[in-house]
Amino acid sequence: METKKITGTFLDEITWDIPSQNWSREDWRREFDTMKEAGIDTVIIIRMGLREQAIYPSEVLGIKSGPDLGQLFLDEAERCGMKLFFGTYVNKTSVDFWNEWEEDWEINKRVLPEIMERYGEHPAFRGWYVSSETCIASVGAIEMYTRMSHLMKELAPEKPVLISPYFPSWAYREANKPERHRRFMEDWRTILSSAGKYIDICAFQDGSCTFEMNKSETFELEDYLKEAHELSREFNLTNWTNIESFGRRYHIRFPPIDWRILKRKMEMATPYSEKLITFEFSHFMSPHSMYPSARKLYERYRENILEKKDY
Amino acid sequence: METKKITGTFLDEITWDIPSQNWSREDWRREFDTMKEAGIDTVIIIRMGLREQAIYPSEVLGIKSGPDLGQLFLDEAERCGMKLFFGTYVNKTSVDFWNEWEEDWEINKRVLPEIMERYGEHPAFRGWYVSSETCIASVGAIEMYTRMSHLMKELAPEKPVLISPYFPSWAYREANKPERHRRFMEDWRTILSSAGKYIDICAFQDGSCTFEMNKSETFELEDYLKEAHELSREFNLTNWTNIESFGRRYHIRFPPIDWRILKRKMEMATPYSEKLITFEFSHFMSPHSMYPSARKLYERYRENILEKKDY
Amino acid sequence: METKKITGTFLDEITWDIPSQNWSREDWRREFDTMKEAGIDTVIIIRMGLREQAIYPSEVLGIKSGPDLGQLFLDEAERCGMKLFFGTYVNKTSVDFWNEWEEDWEINKRVLPEIMERYGEHPAFRGWYVSSETCIASVGAIEMYTRMSHLMKELAPEKPVLISPYFPSWAYREANKPERHRRFMEDWRTILSSAGKYIDICAFQDGSCTFEMNKSETFELEDYLKEAHELSREFNLTNWTNIESFGRRYHIRFPPIDWRILKRKMEMATPYSEKLITFEFSHFMSPHSMYPSARKLYERYRENILEKKDY
Numbered sequence: 001m002e003t004k005k006i007t008g009t010f011l012d013e014i015t016w017d018i019p020s021q022n023w024s025r026e027d028w029r030r031e032f033d034t035m036k037e038a039g040i041d042t043v044i045i046i047r048m049g050l051r052e053q054a055i056y057p058s059e060v061l062g063i064k065s066g067p068d069l070g071q072l073f074l075d076e077a078e079r080c081g082m083k084l085f086f087g088t089y090v091n092k093t094s095v096d097f098w099n100e101w102e103e104d105w106e107i108n109k110r111v112l113p114e115i116m117e118r119y120g121e122h123p124a125f126r127g128w129y130v131s132s133e134t135c136i137a138s139v140g141a142i143e144m145y146t147r148m149s150h151l152m153k154e155l156a157p158e159k160p161v162l163i164s165p166y167f168p169s170w171a172y173r174e175a176n177k178p179e180r181h182r183r184f185m186e187d188w189r190t191i192l193s194s195a196g197k198y199i200d201i202c203a204f205q206d207g208s209c210t211f212e213m214n215k216s217e218t219f220e221l222e223d224y225l226k227e228a229h230e231l232s233r234e235f236n237l238t239n240w241t242n243i244e245s246f247g248r249r250y251h252i253r254f255p256p257i258d259w260r261i262l263k264r265k266m267e268m269a270t271p272y273s274e275k276l277i278t279f280e281f282s283h284f285m286s287p288h289s290m291y292p293s294a295r296k297l298y299e300r301y302r303e304n305i306l307e308k309k310d311y
Numbered sequence: 312m313e314t315k316k317i318t319g320t321f322l323d324e325i326t327w328d329i330p331s332q333n334w335s336r337e338d339w340r341r342e343f344d345t346m347k348e349a350g351i352d353t354v355i356i357i358r359m360g361l362r363e364q365a366i367y368p369s370e371v372l373g374i375k376s377g378p379d380l381g382q383l384f385l386d387e388a389e390r391c392g393m394k395l396f397f398g399t400y401v402n403k404t405s406v407d408f409w410n411e412w413e414e415d416w417e418i419n420k421r422v423l424p425e426i427m428e429r430y431g432e433h434p435a436f437r438g439w440y441v442s443s444e445t446c447i448a449s450v451g452a453i454e455m456y457t458r459m460s461h462l463m464k465e466l467a468p469e470k471p472v473l474i475s476p477y478f479p480s481w482a483y484r485e486a487n488k489p490e491r492h493r494r495f496m497e498d499w500r501t502i503l504s505s506a507g508k509y510i511d512i513c514a515f516q517d518g519s520c521t522f523e524m525n526k527s528e529t530f531e532l533e534d535y536l537k538e539a540h541e542l543s544r545e546f547n548l549t550n551w552t553n554i555e556s557f558g559r560r561y562h563i564r565f566p567p568i569d570w571r572i573l574k575r576k577m578e579m580a581t582p583y584s585e586k587l588i589t590f591e592f593s594h595f596m597s598p599h600s601m602y603p604s605a606r607k608l609y610e611r612y613r614e615n616i617l618e619k620k621d622y
Numbered sequence: 623m624e625t626k627k628i629t630g631t632f633l634d635e636i637t638w639d640i641p642s643q644n645w646s647r648e649d650w651r652r653e654f655d656t657m658k659e660a661g662i663d664t665v666i667i668i669r670m671g672l673r674e675q676a677i678y679p680s681e682v683l684g685i686k687s688g689p690d691l692g693q694l695f696l697d698e699a700e701r702c703g704m705k706l707f708f709g710t711y712v713n714k715t716s717v718d719f720w721n722e723w724e725e726d727w728e729i730n731k732r733v734l735p736e737i738m739e740r741y742g743e744h745p746a747f748r749g750w751y752v753s754s755e756t757c758i759a760s761v762g763a764i765e766m767y768t769r770m771s772h773l774m775k776e777l778a779p780e781k782p783v784l785i786s787p788y789f790p791s792w793a794y795r796e797a798n799k800p801e802r803h804r805r806f807m808e809d810w811r812t813i814l815s816s817a818g819k820y821i822d823i824c825a826f827q828d829g830s831c832t833f834e835m836n837k838s839e840t841f842e843l844e845d846y847l848k849e850a851h852e853l854s855r856e857f858n859l860t861n862w863t864n865i866e867s868f869g870r871r872y873h874i875r876f877p878p879i880d881w882r883i884l885k886r887k888m889e890m891a892t893p894y895s896e897k898l899i900t901f902e903f904s905h906f907m908s909p910h911s912m913y914p915s916a917r918k919l920y921e922r923y924r925e926n927i928l929e930k931k932d933y
Contacts, residue, residue, distance in 0.1 A: 015872075015880070017871070017872055017873050018872065019872050019874055019877035019878070019880075019915060020869070020877075020878075020879070020880035020881070020915065021915050021918060022880065022881045022918035022919045022921070022922050023918060024918075024921060024922065024925070027918070052886075053880075053882065053883070066882055247331070249327075250326075250328055250329065250330050251328050251563075251565065252330055252563060252564065252874060253874065254873065255330035255331075256330070256333065257331070258326070258330075258331035258333065258364075259333045260377055261364070264363075289914075290913070290914045290915040290918070291601070291914075292601045292602075292603065292914065293330060293333050293601040296332060296334060296335075296338070297333045299333070300333050300335065303335070310378075558641055558642070560638075560639070561637075561640065561641050562639050562874075562875035562876065563641055563874060563875065566641035566642075567641070567644065568642070569637070569641075569642035569644065569675075571675065571688055602912070603912045603914065604641060604642065604643050604644055604912040607643060607645060607646075607649070607912070608644045610644070610646060611644050611646065
């Protein structure tokens, strides 16, 4: 089956629940070469900062020292002909049941202008990414998505705004299957009715859905991809898919995914999605990853997807 | 102390809770060479399929594409002079407290003939493995073990049937030590009274027992090995031991085991067991494993067990 | 900012919740060379034994075979000009809410003389380490610290006694911030009033504190370092800090730490601590670690701390 390639990836350098790879500038330069070779044309900084860490010495966050990886990533993206989307500050990664979103908003109100001032003119800085993840129409989700994307458009009207929400398998757990679909659509119509006018691209994460055989009670990946596509069309957004390249079923959270599952997810997303991106290349698909099986995943990806050989 | 070598291993290619290694055909060929070098003469496909995945494009499961690893494993086993036991389909891996065993049974009723049709004549296909794991005499355990092994004998009377049950440390938790022993023997007499006549080889897993110092309240490995041996004799089964080559005591589930523990377990099982097999060579003991410490475990295993050098 | 280097490390060879690396004697020799190159002058055997395992064939523990790593570590320490602190036996690692400390004590009463008899005259055997970890003034903590350190002084008055307690983030959870500080100081005044006269060096673990931005309700690392320093002065102990080189925030427990966090923790501890030690070099910071990202952490550590290059 014909499948789109993965042409975008997050850069998870200030990590949340994924261990740091402790790469040098040289390691990152080599990685950009590899990403280019793999056909990546878009990189997304998953977050500029998390609590006491940031990818550049941020006055707003009171971080005085440390490397400027914002500059490095932009320069490397430019060198390799890639577009870069810049992520925001988060204290927690999800805003779903979290009442402290206002603190994050107050910090981001000062962080976003700082990003613009430092990097606004860089030719590779081509979009924004709203780093607060969400899945349901909580007050925090609606407010953060709306305020953040609105501020992004104020600061740089020409830069598209990207979001990458997830499917709330836990939030709809007690509901039956049609009810889950109804609530999913309703939640996202509520969120996008408020925030959608400032958002340009929506890349739903594919990993919390299932495509298992005994499907009676699950929310199937294909339906989810269809409905995500429908929502994007309804609110005039470009529809991408965030194909997760890590496995979710294992005690070890998270290892590189089984390539056969990756391939099937890519095939399923292809008809519904304008572009496949992944979370994320460097930990889970890169030959330079700290996970040795990522090297094997990259070999399989190259053979199967890039060189179209049979397994 | 003299110890038997490990001469059999599971092939965990459709993994359940262990991450995929994403190996190519070439990687598997190299692995068979290494297994042969290590003295492996028996390989056991742990399961032919799990939910949406299978090791060959299975019409019964509706899987249309993907590699035929059943053929690859059989051909490699033949090339390397090994016997292969073929595992079955599972939706969940355990049938102990699970009422949906009938679904698995219905699928396996069609999967087993498919396996026979595809590979029945292959010279390396030398036995069956019942992939549903169990530990207590639940209805699911009795029915699945009996029906599956019966069907296997109907399809291929000459192929021995292997099972590899585990010790239910959790199921007998509230009981005292003699009571645990009594219930363990009683559960297995119940299961084997029904299924034993179709089963040829029983390889209890050694990992959920303990051989710790403060033993007053535990079920000790040596007693367990003895009782497993006794059960096998009672029901006229060949008694193997499944020596787990992964560690269970760690936050990371599961890393390669400490070789000193592996060695002591092998020594303890040697007098009670006709053959030592392991779960499993390729993730936990192979120099090609995704876990770098597996390479070191293999070095220690070679030096100590194969070359009989002192540590 | 100027920072002390890490000049001591634990040797976690009989591991508790960290997987074994399955190293040979040659692997350990190479590791000592690397530790020396990294500036390590002090190694601490985290425990001589745990349940059924010990670093030497211990008559007391009934362990008849296996390598003598006590000898190996002492010889290597001598060769590399390092001081070695010898740890004790544990059945569980923590004695905080555990009533079975007396069993450990009874075993250690015989293990400590055994260590003295085997290695007492070795020129590299330069101190004791009390392996039972603790954080609050439980009966077990007070008794074990007091009895063990007292016995150590009886057996070898010239060998300093080291402890490495942790911060009980869970024990004071329900208390407010000033209350937490009050209880922390009170617990340790209670413990050290009893055991302090036999203890020479206290190296609080730095990892269960936080140095996050939203600090209102947390116990901050800097305050903790200050108070540990104050306690050590009050009881006339040498104050070291145990800078953990593993990350605690991740699903994978535990990976090598983000080097930027390591660096900030080292900077913060420098003014309060006479010596920085770490748990531990070989799994988390060594180029030979089973964790590929440890190699990268070592590269960053070398460049930044040893060679004082900018990132």
